[in-house]
Amino acid sequence: MVAQLIWIVAVYASAVILIHILHHREQTRRVMRSGKRIHYFLITRNHEAVIEGYIRMLAFHAFWTGKLYRVTVLDDESKDETLAVATKLAYSGSAIDIAPLMHFRSVAGEDEYQREIVIDLRMPGSGGSQSRRGEC
Incomplete structure (x- = not known):
């Protein structure tokens, strides 16, 4: 049960990190377009x-x-x-x-x-x- 909770938290954390990275890249692409x-x-x-x-x-x-x-x-x-x-x-x-x-x-x-x-x-x-x- 604890191992499953750890996996859920790890997947959630990696999804949050990925969203932040993609958001950062989209903001910097505006600079690139300029x-x-x-x-x-x-x-x-x-x-x-x-x-x-x-x-x-x-x-x-x-x-x-x-x-x-x-x-x-x-x-x-x-x-x-x-x-x-x-x-x-x-x-x-x-x-x-x-x-x-x-x-x-x-x-x-x-x-x-x-x-x-x-x-x-x-x-x-x-x-x-x-x-x-x-x-x-």
């Missing part, structure tokens, strides 16, 4: 071990907030499989572009994105640097 988009620039050099985690974290954040996003991986002559991992993620449906670091200025400053964030993974101990449009 055109707010984020463009992330990941500057990498031999970051095979962490690139997938960063891209998946950015995708989860965009899913949670309901914002459109784009990730551009700017590679600084990696000797490992960093580009292979990013390419596999791009083929699996993630919003990823891949370009050499020398093309950074030509890629930055697109008109369709209202906010651009640069994350430089090459700096040890750095969480990246954020910049707004035109400050890249």
Whole structure:
């Protein structure tokens, strides 16, 4: 009898959580419809071990907030499989572009994105640097 009550409470609690998540997403979709988009620039050099985690974290954040996003991986002559991992993620449906670091200025400053964030993974101990449009 107690086990059945626990199951009923667990199902009810999960339904409440699901309703709250869907409600939160619907509210944030209104923001998405207004055109707010984020463009992330990941500057990498031999970051095979962490690139997938960063891209998946950015995708989860965009899913949670309901914002459109784009990730551009700017590679600084990696000797490992960093580009292979990013390419596999791009083929699996993630919003990823891949370009050499020398093309950074030509890629930055697109008109369709209202906010651009640069994350430089090459700096040890750095969480990246954020910049707004035109400050890249």
